[in-house]
Amino acid sequence: MGKIVGIDLGTTNSLVAIVENGTPRVIPDSDGNSLVPSVIYFSENGEVLVGNRAKEKMVENPKHTIFSIKRFMGKGIEDVREDLPLLPFDVSPESEHIIRLRIFGRDYTPPELSAFVLRDLKRNAEAALGEEIKNAVITVPAYFNDAQRQATKDAGRIAGLDVLRIVNEPTAASLAYGLDKRKQGVIAVYDFGGGTFDVSILKLSEGIFEVLSTSGDTHLGGDDIDEQLIRLVLAELRHTPEMRGVPAIRKAVVKAKEELSAFETADIAVDALNYRRTITRSEFNALIQPIVERTLAPCRQALKDAGIKPSEVDEVVMVGGSTRIPLVRESVQSLFGRVPHTELNPDEVVALGAAVQADILAGGKRDMLLLDVTPLSLGIETMGGVMSKIIPRNSTIPASATEMYTTFAEGQTNVKIHVLQGERELVKDSRSLAQFDLKNIPPMPAGLPRIEVKFLIDADGILSVSAQEQRTGKYQSIEVKPTYGLTDEQVESMILDSFEYAEADIDARLVIEARIEAETVLNATARGLNNAEYEQLSSDEQSAINAAAQHLRETVKLEDHHAIRDAIERLSEATMRLAELIMNGAISKALKDKRVREVQ
Amino acid sequence: MNFFEVFNLPRILNIDPKALERKFHELSRQYHPDYFTTAPEIEKQKALHMTAILNDAYRTLRHPERRVEYLLNIHGFKPDGSKAPKALLMEIFELNEQIEEVRSGTASPEQARSLAGLIREKRERFDAELQAASREWDSLVADGAPETKLKQQLEKLTEIVSESSYIRNLEGETH
Numbered sequence: 072m073g074k075i076v077g078i079d080l081g082t083t084n085s086l087v088a089i090v091e092n093g094t095p096r097v098i099p100d101s102d103g104n105s106l107v108p109s110v111i112y113f114s115e116n117g118e119v120l121v122g123n124r125a126k127e128k129m130v131e132n133p134k135h136t137i138f139s140i141k142r143f144m145g146k147g148i149e150d151v152r153e154d155l156p157l158l159p160f161d162v163s164p165e166s167e168h169i170i171r172l173r174i175f176g177r178d179y180t181p182p183e184l185s186a187f188v189l190r191d192l193k194r195n196a197e198a199a200l201g202e203e204i205k206n207a208v209i210t211v212p213a214y215f216n217d218a219q220r221q222a223t224k225d226a227g228r229i230a231g232l233d234v235l236r237i238v239n240e241p242t243a244a245s246l247a248y249g250l251d252k253r254k255q256g257v258i259a260v261y262d263f264g265g266g267t268f269d270v271s272i273l274k275l276s277e278g279i280f281e282v283l284s285t286s287g288d289t290h291l292g293g294d295d296i297d298e299q300l301i302r303l304v305l306a307e308l309r310h311t312p313e314m315r316g317v318p319a320i321r322k323a324v325v326k327a328k329e330e331l332s333a334f335e336t337a338d339i340a341v342d343a344l345n346y347r348r349t350i351t352r353s354e355f356n357a358l359i360q361p362i363v364e365r366t367l368a369p370c371r372q373a374l375k376d377a378g379i380k381p382s383e384v385d386e387v388v389m390v391g392g393s394t395r396i397p398l399v400r401e402s403v404q405s406l407f408g409r410v411p412h413t414e415l416n417p418d419e420v421v422a423l424g425a426a427v428q429a430d431i432l433a434g435g436k437r438d439m440l441l442l443d444v445t446p447l448s449l450g451i452e453t454m455g456g457v458m459s460k461i462i463p464r465n466s467t468i469p470a471s472a473t474e475m476y477t478t479f480a481e482g483q484t485n486v487k488i489h490v491l492q493g494e495r496e497l498v499k500d501s502r503s504l505a506q507f508d509l510k511n512i513p514p515m516p517a518g519l520p521r522i523e524v525k526f527l528i529d530a531d532g533i534l535s536v537s538a539q540e541q542r543t544g545k546y547q548s549i550e551v552k553p554t555y556g557l558t559d560e561q562v563e564s565m566i567l568d569s570f571e572y573a574e575a576d577i578d579a580r581l582v583i584e585a586r587i588e589a590e591t592v593l594n595a596t597a598r599g600l601n602n603a604e605y606e607q608l609s610s611d612e613q614s615a616i617n618a619a620a621q622h623l624r625e626t627v628k629l630e631d632h633h634a635i636r637d638a639i640e641r642l643s644e645a646t647m648r649l650a651e652l653i654m655n656g657a658i659s660k661a662l663k664d665k666r667v668r669e670v671q
Numbered sequence: 672m673n674f675f676e677v678f679n680l681p682r683i684l685n686i687d688p689k690a691l692e693r694k695f696h697e698l699s700r701q702y703h704p705d706y707f708t709t710a711p712e713i714e715k716q717k718a719l720h721m722t723a724i725l726n727d728a729y730r731t732l733r734h735p736e737r738r739v740e741y742l743l744n745i746h747g748f749k750p751d752g753s754k755a756p757k758a759l760l761m762e763i764f765e766l767n768e769q770i771e772e773v774r775s776g777t778a779s780p781e782q783a784r785s786l787a788g789l790i791r792e793k794r795e796r797f798d799a800e801l802q803a804a805s806r807e808w809d810s811l812v813a814d815g816a817p818e819t820k821l822k823q824q825l826e827k828l829t830e831i832v833s834e835s836s837y838i839r840n841l842e843g844e845t846h
Contacts, residue, residue: 530704
């Protein structure tokens with residue numbers, strides 16, 4: 072197995088990291104940035120940009136510049152209805168169970184869109200590590216449900232990655248945090264990111280990181296703070312701007328929000344709308360107080376579920392960009408009664424932890440082990456629309472439960488099973504996870520078949536189901552059709568679709584590599600022209616070199632690595648004799664130097 | 672494999688939580704799927720299923736009430752509240768009425784407090800009973816007592832668990 076990278080696929084930014092010589096480090100892109108904005112831009116001619124280059128298009132071309140796609144993972148249209156007014160994207164009419172964004176007449180699901188970001192990270196890692204990367208650990212918010220986890224795994228597959236493990240973000244952070252300090256005791260991880268909020272309570276002892284409880288809100292983050300500020304601006308504008316004005320407002324309020332973490336006042340300036348105002352930190356605090364308050368209820372819930380009092384928490388670790396906000400820090404400090412840790416970069420700590428988990432999977436660290444939990448109770452629908460819990464929330468995963476089913480009618484050969492997730496009593500208040508039929512039950516009198524159904528949540532927090540009829544011992548084939556997700560066939564066809572991008576990826580990489588080599592050859596040639604030996608060449612030889620160099624300089628601009636390679640070859644041939652002369656000159660010079668030394 | 676066997680324990684009810692946790696960590700280090708990423712598929716599956724059973728067992732045995740219920744379950748006993756004696760049912764009925772009064776706001780705060788105290792007292796009495804019966808069960812197991820004796824004790828435990836479930840539910844409602 073090749074190298075395994077750790078990926079933090081974030082709402083706002085994404086990162087890739089790796090452990091080398093026992094130390095995790097973030098792998099920057101070719102421009103040296105460790106954060107890749109989770110933004111994808113589609114141009115009309117089919118070009119796709121990712122990261123900073125895509126982010127630049129946000130204001131000028133909002134409709135085709137997709138951001139915060141993580142909020143749509145594993146969701147149907149009803150789940151995000153209230154966000155849509157502030158988002159400039161076209162939503163496909165076929166979005167009931169999976170949101171689809173329509174971009175230049177083509178529909179994209181969130182896993183496909185996320186795959187663009189993952190492919191970019193994969194490429195950065197490959198360029199930096201000099202080998203193909205096929206395996207990854209990807210992090211998700213701890214409070215992600217089955218469908219959201221599955222969607223993340225699908226995104227990895229579409230990007231050409233084998234996702235060896237889905238790790239919860241706060242848990243990953245604790246791995247990075249506890250790595251060098253050999254900590255013992257109870258820690259709370261408060262993870263407030265761009266789109267999601269998580270809190271996890273862990274017990275650390277002798278390298279075992281045991282999650283006691285987790286809670287959160289997968290729809291609560293910095294984006295909500297931005298939206299509050301956008302609404303403030305919209306309310307103050309005399310006339311409502313068109314949708315296309317919103318990205319400019321968003322950009323201005325994000326800047327103000329970030330400045331308010333360091334300064335007492337900041338300006339919100341939207342030149343295009345002729346809008347400007349100053350906002351003080353206390354105004355800002357009053358505005359976001361309700362959002363910060365919403366993070367505290369899950370904290371109390373997690374403490375209660377873990378059976379831990381706030382005073383029994385030894386350390387509090389802060390993760391996610393939104394924890395830079397002073398009011399957030401103050402609120403967490405007063406809840407837990409201690410100063411939270413902020414020494415690790417809150418943007419990088421999750422990726423670093425993912426890399427540590429990748430290293431554990433690769434067999435590098437046998438002394439560390441992460442024992443995580445399922446954030447939501449798993450249940451099945453029983454008579455009267457009631458959800459019967461079979462695996463309670465905060466159960467250590469992998470976890471399983473077995474239920475017995477039978478038939479109600481003579482000769483009945485099918486039994487319907489509806490699997491749910493959530494904490495509510497009624498089916499209608501729970502999240503539907505999957506529905507399936509137990510098929511081919513041997514015809515028997517009612518109530519006689521005994522079908523044992525095993526529900527298994529794996530270490531990724533993802534459900535699988537198997538069944539066995541006890542009287543015949545026959546295994547049932549179960550096709551689990553996810554309610555809010557892609558079927559295997561759909562993912563397969565997306566992988567096929569993505570090959571065009573994958574090929575473009577390989578081509579892009581080969582072009583980059585060829586360009587780097589071309590530059591090296593051109594530099595060496597330029598140095599050669601300054602050597603005395605150049606004058607020994609015939610004028611034909613000299614003009615051949617200059618022509619070949621000029622040809623390479625032209626060819627480098629093309630997106631064609633074959634042509635670049637050919638031009639490199641041509642220049643190398645033309646400079647062959649010059650290189651020999653220089654080499655000989657260097658040798659005779661070296662011999663001369665030696666003779667001089669010997670004489671002395 | 673039943674949950675007691677997973678931890679290589681006799682079917683006892685008083686289990687030292689520290690020792691159980693140590694064993695849980697030790698077995699996790701042995702079987703966890705994280706250590707089988709590069710192993711053949713069959714070993715990966717084995718690790719997944721072993722760890723799932725280990726986690727299910729730990730979740731059940733670490734919790735005293737779940738532990739008793741599990742013990743009864745594997746011996747074919749199912750605690751069932753509907754068989755509680757009439758006197759207890761009457762008592763529960765009355766307590767329920769008082770809770771309703773507290774809920775609807777017709778009771779004073781003092782009445783609410785004393786009701787909560789009363790319910791807690793009753794629950795603690797059941798807890799003490801259950802603990803005593805659990806100790807008796809453990810010594811029967813340790814002494815290798817005959818089947819009939821064990822069965823009698825299981826019936827007694829079933830009765831206590833059934834009856835205490837009412838009080839536990841009531842206590843849950845007063846919070």
